[in-house]
Amino acid sequence: MSCVRETRREILPGVYMTCLQTDKFKTGLLSVNLLTRLSRETASKNALIPSVLRRGTVNSPDMDALAARLDGLYGARLEPAVRKKGEIQCVGFWADFVDEAWLPKGESLLERVAALMGEALLAPNTRGGLLLPQYVDSEKEKLLEDIRARVNDKISYSRYRMTELMCEAEDYAVDVLGTEAEAEAVGYVALTRHYRALLASSPVEVFYCGTADPDRAERAVRDALATLPRGELDMDLGTDIRMNTVEEQPRSFTEDMDVTQGKLAIGYRLGAAMEEPDMAALQVMNAVFGGGVSSKLFMNVREKLSLCYFASSAVDLMKGVMAVVSGIEVKDKDRALEEIGRQLQAVKDGLITDEELHAAKAGLANDLLSAADSAGALESFWLGQNLLGLEYGPEELAALVEDVTREDVVKAAAGIECDMVYFLRGTEEDEDAED
Amino acid sequence: MQRIDYPAIGETLYTSKLSNGLSIFVVPKKGYRKSFACFVTNYGGADRRFTLAGEAKDTPAGVAHYLEHKMFDMPEGNALMALEAAGANANAFTSEAMTAYHFTCTQNFDEDLRTLLRFVSTPYYTQESVDKERGIIAQEIRMYEDDPDDQVYMGLMRQLFAHNPLRDDVAGTVQTIQDITPQVLYDCHKVFYHPSNMALCVVGDADPEAVERAARELLTPESAPLPVRDYGPAEGPEPVRARSERVMEVSAPIFLGGLKLGPAATGPEAQKERLTAGLALRCLYGRSSPTYLDLYDKGLLNGTFGCSADYAAGQGFVIFGGESRDPDAANAALLAAAEAVGENGFDPALFDRQKKASYGGQLRALGDFRSLGVSLAEGCFAGYQPLDSFQALETVTCADASAWVREHIVPGRAALSVVRPKEAKV
Numbered sequence: 001m002s003c004v005r006e007t008r009r010e011i012l013p014g015v016y017m018t019c020l021q022t023d024k025f026k027t028g029l030l031s032v033n034l035l036t037r038l039s040r041e042t043a044s045k046n047a048l049i050p051s052v053l054r055r056g057t058v059n060s061p062d063m064d065a066l067a068a069r070l071d072g073l074y075g076a077r078l079e080p081a082v083r084k085k086g087e088i089q090c091v092g093f094w095a096d097f098v099d100e101a102w103l104p105k106g107e108s109l110l111e112r113v114a115a116l117m118g119e120a121l122l123a124p125n126t127r128g129g130l131l132l133p134q135y136v137d138s139e140k141e142k143l144l145e146d147i148r149a150r151v152n153d154k155i156s157y158s159r160y161r162m163t164e165l166m167c168e169a170e171d172y173a174v175d176v177l178g179t180e181a182e183a184e185a186v187g188y189v190a191l192t193r194h195y196r197a198l199l200a201s202s203p204v205e206v207f208y209c210g211t212a213d214p215d216r217a218e219r220a221v222r223d224a225l226a227t228l229p230r231g232e233l234d235m236d237l238g239t240d241i242r243m244n245t246v247e248e249q250p251r252s253f254t255e256d257m258d259v260t261q262g263k264l265a266i267g268y269r270l271g272a273a274m275e276e277p278d279m280a281a282l283q284v285m286n287a288v289f290g291g292g293v294s295s296k297l298f299m300n301v302r303e304k305l306s307l308c309y310f311a312s313s314a315v316d317l318m319k320g321v322m323a324v325v326s327g328i329e330v331k332d333k334d335r336a337l338e339e340i341g342r343q344l345q346a347v348k349d350g351l352i353t354d355e356e357l358h359a360a361k362a363g364l365a366n367d368l369l370s371a372a373d374s375a376g377a378l379e380s381f382w383l384g385q386n387l388l389g390l391e392y393g394p395e396e397l398a399a400l401v402e403d404v405t406r407e408d409v410v411k412a413a414a415g416i417e418c419d420m421v422y423f424l425r426g427t428e429e430d431e432d433a434e435d
Numbered sequence: 436m437q438r439i440d441y442p443a444i445g446e447t448l449y450t451s452k453l454s455n456g457l458s459i460f461v462v463p464k465k466g467y468r469k470s471f472a473c474f475v476t477n478y479g480g481a482d483r484r485f486t487l488a489g490e491a492k493d494t495p496a497g498v499a500h501y502l503e504h505k506m507f508d509m510p511e512g513n514a515l516m517a518l519e520a521a522g523a524n525a526n527a528f529t530s531e532a533m534t535a536y537h538f539t540c541t542q543n544f545d546e547d548l549r550t551l552l553r554f555v556s557t558p559y560y561t562q563e564s565v566d567k568e569r570g571i572i573a574q575e576i577r578m579y580e581d582d583p584d585d586q587v588y589m590g591l592m593r594q595l596f597a598h599n600p601l602r603d604d605v606a607g608t609v610q611t612i613q614d615i616t617p618q619v620l621y622d623c624h625k626v627f628y629h630p631s632n633m634a635l636c637v638v639g640d641a642d643p644e645a646v647e648r649a650a651r652e653l654l655t656p657e658s659a660p661l662p663v664r665d666y667g668p669a670e671g672p673e674p675v676r677a678r679s680e681r682v683m684e685v686s687a688p689i690f691l692g693g694l695k696l697g698p699a700a701t702g703p704e705a706q707k708e709r710l711t712a713g714l715a716l717r718c719l720y721g722r723s724s725p726t727y728l729d730l731y732d733k734g735l736l737n738g739t740f741g742c743s744a745d746y747a748a749g750q751g752f753v754i755f756g757g758e759s760r761d762p763d764a765a766n767a768a769l770l771a772a773a774e775a776v777g778e779n780g781f782d783p784a785l786f787d788r789q790k791k792a793s794y795g796g797q798l799r800a801l802g803d804f805r806s807l808g809v810s811l812a813e814g815c816f817a818g819y820q821p822l823d824s825f826q827a828l829e830t831v832t833c834a835d836a837s838a839w840v841r842e843h844i845v846p847g848r849a850a851l852s853v854v855r856p857k858e859a860k861v
Binding site for chain 2: 022063068076097370426
């Protein structure tokens with residue numbers, strides 16, 4: 001079999017399931033995602049729900065019982081999944097488990113894991129119909145710890161702050177875990193109510209990858225989700241794309257912190273290219289500019305000027321934005337900023353060598369084809385495609401990338417405008433400096 | 436090449452040792468588009484003092500890592516760029532124990548493999564390029580200085596070890612890298628990048644014979660004597676300092692506890708020791724262990740918690756930690772749990788289910804080409820075959836795991852490293 005067979009069908013009202021049947025992997029993967037609008041008012045509540053549900057179910061009432069059950073399923077994993085895809089928050093679980101080809105004869109895990117996932121989602125351990133206050137309080141504390149811990153990784157913190165500032169009037173500014181204030185205000189009664197509403201109103205994306213045929217996988221999930229309440233579904237979820245910058249000149253913001261290395265995070269709007277986005281061309285544009293080690297940012301900001309250890313760009317094609325992040329000496333901020341601007345201009349001007357274009361396309365194609373060799377990467381890829389209403393797989397996108405020309409790249413870059421410059425300024429004394 | 440089948444897990448290994456001493460491992464994966472290759476030297480940040488042909492050498496901290504940065508330079512250009520231009524995703528890493536150069540590709544595997552073999556075996560360092568790299572590496576070191584996980588780890592290593600170079604950062608410091616010259620790089624390349632000190636590991640849609648052929652054609656056929664490493668005087672079981680603390684820009688305290696395991700074994704014994712340690716730690720502190728779940732429920736640990744037994748620079752050591760609002764209470768509870776297991780042993784039912792889960796975990800890891808490739812090199816340098824571990828796991832008993840905890844997790848010998856937020860704790 002080996003080759004991948006793909007199906008996507010509505011298995012219950014508003015529940016869409018993507019199945020990739022393949023015998024390539026030794027473990028199967030199953031995920032279930034409730035889709036809901038990302039907003040300041042609900043992000044923390046949504047993020048909290050799968051963690052609270054994961055504390056115990058009707059049949060496995062606490063974490064010890066769940067742990068023993070998962071160990072018994074040959075170390076199957078069932079984990080909360082909370083993701084931001086554009087301005088949609090995807091909330092649910094993912095699971096992976098040994099494929100039956102590698103288990104003692106007659107043993108099979110797909111149905112048992114699907115049932116456990118359904119139980120976690122729909123039949124939590126409750127008292128009087130309410131989520132247990134001790135579970136809610138404990139997970140709320142952990143969510144708060146996670147929200148506060150954003151500052152620990154200075155690179156992702158800079159990117160997060162830049163996004164928050166750049167898109168302050170858009171839902172996109174909201175972090176996938178929400179805010180401390182919202183999380184602190186959560187109580188178990190309100191959370192239970194929110195949970196029931198979320199179940200009833202959310203479209204659902206289910207993903208399975210493994211050896212089972214789609215009919216069997218769909219049956220397992222349909223049985224597991226049989227009691228899913230279905231109310232009025234919020235079917236016009238989507239992401240608002242802002243074409244222009246908020247002000248004429250890029251806004252800027254500097255934050256001081258007691259660290260040794262400065263971090264520069266720059267946000268851009270992709271502009272007119274998002275009207276009818278050519279996904280392949282936009283990805284190649286990003287790869288040429290700052291995607292990898294053969295990109296202009298790496299070659300110039302790092303290799304030529306030795307200004308940094310890393311400088312890279314990333315695009316979010318759901319939202320039509322691009323971010324550049326780089327770690328630099330505080331004194332080099334202006335030089336780095338200037339060089340990054342110069343390199344972007346070079347892309348816009350089409351000053352792209354054949355080697356640069358070729359390396360960008362080859363690297364991107366390689367990443368896409370490699371993604372087809374990983375169940376986790378396939379899951380994430382298809383969730384994104386399904387939300388965008390796109391039907392092509394990573395291999396097909398890789399083929400589209402091959403056809404991208406220099407002109408396509410220039411067109412993709414033409415409308416890019418800088419909207420936000422965020423600088424995390426290190427204030428720690430430079431003890432190792434020689435002079 | 437020798438072919439070894441592992442029907443129970445559906446894998447086949449091809450292996451050989453060339454006349455120059457190079458070990459080759461190939462695990463073909465059918466149905467995949469991608470292939471992973473790594474060319475690894477048994478040379479890491481901790482290998483700073485050594486003797487070769489009677490001559491003792493002492494090199495500055497950070498040479499192995501500096502070499503990693505400069506290996507990609509070739510007389511005709513940069514090999515990393517060449518691999519990327521061919522569409523491969525290439526990179527390298529330096530740990531305390533090894534330096535690995537690797538790539539993943541979905542086409543032109545043979546050509547990319549040849550590029551890998553060629554650039555890693557070709558030293559080419561100019562004064563200008565070595566000087567220029569210093570700024571980049573200094574920025575990398577700065578990045579680690581701001582990384583609380585890195586700092587809590589280095590704090591623990593300095594507490595645990597009195598002399599062993601595990602005390603020092605793999606990348607060195609901004610100071611020590613000032614002393615690294617092209618000549619130092621040439622000398623260390625000559626000693627440690629000889630095929631006899633290296634392993635070539637491939638996982639993916641590759642032809643084993645072609646891999647061996649490329650290595651034969653491109654590398655010297657001569658063997659060479661191996662350097663004798665000096666990791667300093669023997670380490671006693673006690674840490675140098677039981678506790679250290681520093682303040683950083685973090686949201687919550689981070690802690691890392693640890694203990695020395697003594698000199699690391701080699702050969703099949705090393706495999707048994709590592710499997711026993713892994714299983715014992717899984718039962719003791721793993722995600723489904725009673726201790727972790729209890730401390731999670733009490734709010735003393737969260738999902739950032741992790742533990743492992745590691746082996747490098749002739750030493751074994753255990754580390755465990757993560758975020759905690761009260762690191763001392765968490766650490767004390769973890770050690771108390773070990774003491775209780777030391778006295779009473781593990782519950783056999785818990786051990787059995789952890790062993791079952793462990794099988795699933797090992798099987799899952801086979802799908803990660805990079806970790807499988809690197810583990811083949813790791814096993815090679817320690818003298819065992821990682822793919823044997825599925826069978827070897829069967830031989831580890833509940834009594835073995837309990838005895839391991841009793842012998843090694845002795846609370847009086849533990850050290851604790853803490854990074855605290857600036858403000859008084861919440």
